[in-house]
Amino acid sequence: MALSYEKVIEKYEPVLGLEVHVELGTKSKMFCGCSTEFGAAPNTQVCPVCLGLPGALPAVNGKAIEYTIAIGLALNCSIAPFSRFARKNYFYPDMPKNFQTSQYDEPICFGGFLDVKIDTDEGVKEYRVEIERVHMEEDTGKSLHMGGATGRIHGADYSLLDYNRAGIPLVEIVTKPLTGTGKYAPEVARAYVSELRDILRSLGVSDVKMEQGSLRCDANVSLRLIGAEKLGTRSETKNVNSLRSVERAVRSEMIRHAGILDKGERVIQETRHFHEDTGETTPGRSKEQAEDYRYFPEPDLVPVAPAADWIEKIRGSLPEKPSVRRKRIQEEWQVPDKEMAAMINADVLDQVEETVKLGADPTRARSWWLGEIARLANEREVPAASLPITAKDVAEVVALIVRGELTDKLARQVVEGVINNEGRPSEIIEKRGIKVVSDDSALLQAIEKAIAAQPDVAEKVRGGHIPAAGALIGAVMKETKGQADAAKVRELLLKHLGQG
Amino acid sequence: MIYEKSATEMATALETGEISAVELTKAHLDRIAAVDGEVKAFLYVDSEGALAQAKEVDQRRKAGEKLSPLAGVPLALKDVMVQQGVPTTCGSKMLEGWRPPYDSTVVSRLKAAGVIILGKTNMDEFAMGSSTENSAYFPTHNPWDLTRIPGGSGGGSSASLAAFEAPLAIGTDTGGSIRQPAAVTGTVGVKPTYGGVSRYGLVAFSSSLDQAGPCARNVLDAAYLHEVIGGYDPMDSTSINAPIPPVVAAAKNASVKGMKIGVIKELQGDGYQAGVLKRFNESLEELAKLGAEIVEVSCPNFEYALAAYYLIAPSECSSNLARFDAMRYGIRVGEGSAEEVMNATREVGFGKEVKRRIILGTYALSSGYYDAYYGSAQKVRTLISRDFENAFTKADVLVSPTAPTTAFKIGEKSNDPIAMYLNDIATIPTNLAGVCGISIPSGLAEEDGLPAGFQIMAGAMKDERLYQVGAALEAALNSKWGAPILSKAPKLGAK
Ligand SMILES: [Zn+2]
Numbered sequence: 001m002a003l004s005y006e007k008v009i010e011k012y013e014p015v016l017g018l019e020v021h022v023e024l025g026t027k028s029k030m031f032c033g034c035s036t037e038f039g040a041a042p043n044t045q046v047c048p049v050c051l052g053l054p055g056a057l058p059a060v061n062g063k064a065i066e067y068t069i070a071i072g073l074a075l076n077c078s079i080a081p082f083s084r085f086a087r088k089n090y091f092y093p094d095m096p097k098n099f100q101t102s103q104y105d106e107p108i109c110f111g112g113f114l115d116v117k118i119d120t121d122e123g124v125k126e127y128r129v130e131i132e133r134v135h136m137e138e139d140t141g142k143s144l145h146m147g148g149a150t151g152r153i154h155g156a157d158y159s160l161l162d163y164n165r166a167g168i169p170l171v172e173i174v175t176k177p178l179t180g181t182g183k184y185a186p187e188v189a190r191a192y193v194s195e196l197r198d199i200l201r202s203l204g205v206s207d208v209k210m211e212q213g214s215l216r217c218d219a220n221v222s223l224r225l226i227g228a229e230k231l232g233t234r235s236e237t238k239n240v241n242s243l244r245s246v247e248r249a250v251r252s253e254m255i256r257h258a259g260i261l262d263k264g265e266r267v268i269q270e271t272r273h274f275h276e277d278t279g280e281t282t283p284g285r286s287k288e289q290a291e292d293y294r295y296f297p298e299p300d301l302v303p304v305a306p307a308a309d310w311i312e313k314i315r316g317s318l319p320e321k322p323s324v325r326r327k328r329i330q331e332e333w334q335v336p337d338k339e340m341a342a343m344i345n346a347d348v349l350d351q352v353e354e355t356v357k358l359g360a361d362p363t364r365a366r367s368w369w370l371g372e373i374a375r376l377a378n379e380r381e382v383p384a385a386s387l388p389i390t391a392k393d394v395a396e397v398v399a400l401i402v403r404g405e406l407t408d409k410l411a412r413q414v415v416e417g418v419i420n421n422e423g424r425p426s427e428i429i430e431k432r433g434i435k436v437v438s439d440d441s442a443l444l445q446a447i448e449k450a451i452a453a454q455p456d457v458a459e460k461v462r463g464g465h466i467p468a469a470g471a472l473i474g475a476v477m478k479e480t481k482g483q484a485d486a487a488k489v490r491e492l493l494l495k496h497l498g499q500g
Numbered sequence: 501m502i503y504e505k506s507a508t509e510m511a512t513a514l515e516t517g518e519i520s521a522v523e524l525t526k527a528h529l530d531r532i533a534a535v536d537g538e539v540k541a542f543l544y545v546d547s548e549g550a551l552a553q554a555k556e557v558d559q560r561r562k563a564g565e566k567l568s569p570l571a572g573v574p575l576a577l578k579d580v581m582v583q584q585g586v587p588t589t590c591g592s593k594m595l596e597g598w599r600p601p602y603d604s605t606v607v608s609r610l611k612a613a614g615v616i617i618l619g620k621t622n623m624d625e626f627a628m629g630s631s632t633e634n635s636a637y638f639p640t641h642n643p644w645d646l647t648r649i650p651g652g653s654g655g656g657s658s659a660s661l662a663a664f665e666a667p668l669a670i671g672t673d674t675g676g677s678i679r680q681p682a683a684v685t686g687t688v689g690v691k692p693t694y695g696g697v698s699r700y701g702l703v704a705f706s707s708s709l710d711q712a713g714p715c716a717r718n719v720l721d722a723a724y725l726h727e728v729i730g731g732y733d734p735m736d737s738t739s740i741n742a743p744i745p746p747v748v749a750a751a752k753n754a755s756v757k758g759m760k761i762g763v764i765k766e767l768q769g770d771g772y773q774a775g776v777l778k779r780f781n782e783s784l785e786e787l788a789k790l791g792a793e794i795v796e797v798s799c800p801n802f803e804y805a806l807a808a809y810y811l812i813a814p815s816e817c818s819s820n821l822a823r824f825d826a827m828r829y830g831i832r833v834g835e836g837s838a839e840e841v842m843n844a845t846r847e848v849g850f851g852k853e854v855k856r857r858i859i860l861g862t863y864a865l866s867s868g869y870y871d872a873y874y875g876s877a878q879k880v881r882t883l884i885s886r887d888f889e890n891a892f893t894k895a896d897v898l899v900s901p902t903a904p905t906t907a908f909k910i911g912e913k914s915n916d917p918i919a920m921y922l923n924d925i926a927t928i929p930t931n932l933a934g935v936c937g938i939s940i941p942s943g944l945a946e947e948d949g950l951p952a953g954f955q956i957m958a959g960a961m962k963d964e965r966l967y968q969v970g971a972a973l974e975a976a977l978n979s980k981w982g983a984p985i986l987s988k989a990p991k992l993g994a995k
Binding site for chain 2: 048051052053054055056057058059060087089091093096097098099159161292294295296299300301302
């Protein structure tokens with residue numbers, strides 16, 4: 001019987017360590033000119049360098065260094081005036097050179113922090129996550145294990161290797177041990193990864209898609225008795241592919257560790273895999289006999305020594321911090337905390353802001369993205385941002401509503417059409433023959449206009465002289481170019497003037 | 501015979517139309533066919549490719565194009581240098597049958613200059629050795645005495661020069677693999693400043709020590725070749741972004757008047773063959789006669805150079821050679837899991853010396869031993885660099901015998917790795933410090949009538965000094981002997 005989370009946190013204090021790997025969005029790989037485009041046919045984006053052919057040598061991608069420095073600066077790190085690459089030696093078929101070129105004891109960025117906010121029982125609380133280091137490395141290729149039931153290496157008939165990913169620049173962001181989060185450890189972990197993702201996205205250095213693996217998180221968790229000094233043995237959970245999973249994996253590991261410790265047993269230092277379906281982790285390879293990677297400085301590369309004025313130039317071009325931006329947006333639009341949080345959780349802040357920039361008012365823009373679009377996204381089990389609807393589409397729909405050319409109901413049809421890939425809003429209106437003339441709001445506008453033009457007639461009707469309405473109805477019919485239903489116009493007009 | 505001429509003379513004959521590149525290439529291919537059965541300098545002769553290249557050079561010349569000085573002159577390429585479509589084995593079974601899909605920068609530059617690549621020369625497996633006996637295919641024989649080694653690792657390149665199979669060759673020098681073979685074959689070999697010639701496409705043995713360089717039968721020829729292959733290459737991050745030192749001009753301006761020549765105290769005496777030392781001292785006298793000032797300098801840390809080298813080079817090679825795993829190229833042996841195939845292939849594909857060094861290096865880099873071995877070796881390296889810096893404040897160039905002995909018998913040291921390693925005692929410090937060195941013939945040792953080498957060393961990017969001093973000494977010695985030393989070599993193919 002697993003312990004309840006409440007029992008765990010009564011007795012133990014969690015210590016977290018988060019390692020986030022980010023695939024940089026550079027056009028070319030870390031050490032060669034090959035494309036980094038996702039999804040190409042296997043082994044079509046390779047060359048002597050990233051295939052590790054005999055004689056080939058690496059040359060560092062300057063853009064990758066620039067991006068890494070930008071990440072370091074955005075995370076309040078110091079930038080090393082001099083750092084080196086090292087070789088991490090181990091044999092694996094998807095690693096062309098059988099060593100990974102990585103930074104080891106001399107990372108390019110070190111000693112930063114990131115503040116994150118979470119909701120607690122005592123209101124919104126801020127936690128500071130200290131960053132140990134930000135360093136560069138290259139990705140490996142991919143092994144595809146064929147045959148057998150599991151797609152795992154064990155039991156496979158043979159394996160295929162795809163080196164397209166080999167050499168794609170990766171940045172690893174490592175936190176210092178994070179203490180003092182107590183029962184909020186899972187939430188803080190999630191908030192950290194979420195905030196980090198927002199920063200990386202705002203920097204434009206990565207597409208940060210957790211589902212596609214361009215942002216991957218390993219969560220290290222250990223427990224110690226509350227008040228104890230010494231850190232407990234940690235486990236390292238890999239395969240955490242969504243924000244929700246980060247939170248669940250940390251909680252699940254805390255409960256598992258506590259169960260072991262309560263029995264007086266020892267936690268094994270090991271790698272574990274998180275499973276989305278069960279919400280639990282299973283053991284990977286044990287790290288008790290730590291693999292000896294025989295690190296040594298990469299002799300094929302010269303040290304990275306970024307010029308101070310280049311670093312300052314990068315600092316000067318950093319975009320607005322997501323936390324600052326959120327504050328600004330909330331104030332500008334007067335958004336209540338709850339709705340602000342809803343936009344962030346649904347990950348549609350960019351879309352809403354863009355929609356507003358294109359002319360929609362913030363309230364309508366927000367309600368579309370958080371309402372109908374979010375609902376359709378939920379139905380399809382995808383994030384709203386990944387639907388084929390753009391801020392421009394939403395802004396167009398909102399404008400049509402404001403102009404009275406669409407009712408809310410019709411607008412919902414248009415939005416659904418866009419999401420079903422039927423085309424842009426104007427095309428859908430055209431194709432589906434969506435006509436809005438019977439729309440009450442459009443008619444009401446025409447009616448109001450007619451009343452304003454003939455206030456004396458309107459006064460007569462208000463006074464009970466119904467036949468006078470004819471003049472107003474005629475004006476409305478003229479205004480709508482005869483497309484409105486006269487009976488409907490009459491009904492609305494009388495109702496509007498208190499005679500309905 | 502045309503193949504006995506120097507590269508510079510051949511270039512002139514080509515330019516004046518006295519001979520075509522195709523004729524010159526054929527003459528060399530014929531010579532190879534005639535003598536290589538005895539010498540065994542070549543692992544692969546690319547007759548077709550060489551003739552096609554020669555034909556193109558002739559056409560370009562006919563069309564009135566301005567060609568590089570060495571256009572049409574043949575060359576032998578050490579098999580550690582990658583050439584597109586041409587088998588490249590590094591003297592190892594591991595790469596048997598591999599035809600690279602790309603050219604090394606050195607090869608690209610040779611091709612652009614119209615230098616005709618005759619084929620690939622034999623070498624110790626992955627450039628590990630001093631005798632070319634570690635080739636997985638066959639040993640190469642020294643044209644001076646076919647029962648003796650031609651030096652190593654680039655014994656194929658040096659033997660091809662001494663056997664008049666090619667007037668020029670490319671070597672690579674990690675601890676002496678260009679200079680020691682030059683010394684024992686009576687030829688010229690240059691290890692340029694580290695970073696002076698691109699390593700892109702040079703199959704790595706020890707990345708921080710490897711340096712490709714020119715091999716020739718005289719100093720001026722080597723200088724011309726140096727200017728073809730040298731210079732910055734963005735594909736090699738360790739290549740130096742600066743103009744090539746003016747080596748051809750220096751070889752032509754062969755004056756040592758007023759220069760200070762530093763004799764390294766630690767690189768003579770015990771362990772050096774008497775006849776080798778005698779020729780060395782005679783060469784010093786010649787330099788003094790030419791107006792140079794001979795001074796003695798001390799490099800106390802050179803004593804540790806060999807030990808440091810045999811930690812750094814194996815460490816780097818243990819990592820560099822990890823890529824030979826049967827997954828993408830080369831041979832594949834065994835079946836089962838990837839790991840089983842890797843193990844079986846590496847067991848069969850690598851020779852004894854390569855395995856010895858991989859094991860040494862793996863051990864030296866292991867956690868817990870790193871500081872004691874690799875770390876200490878790097879410190880020694882710094883001390884050796886400092887020794888050079890100090891010495892270069894007292895002298896313009898430094899000199900020593902290139903190798904302690906003349907060529908030994910094939911098989912003589914095969915079972916004594918330490919004795920074999922001692923061959924490189926005078927050449928290794930240059931590699932550790934990244935400075936440059938040349939070996940030129942100093943004459944024949946009295947005891948055995950075999951060539952000895954005179955080494956000249958200069959500071960980083962001061963390569964022109966090697967050529968300046970080397971050409972001056974070469975001219976003095978040639979006039980003393982009445983002809984270049986190679987003319988005294990026994991005639992091959994006569995039997
Ligand atoms: Zn590539």
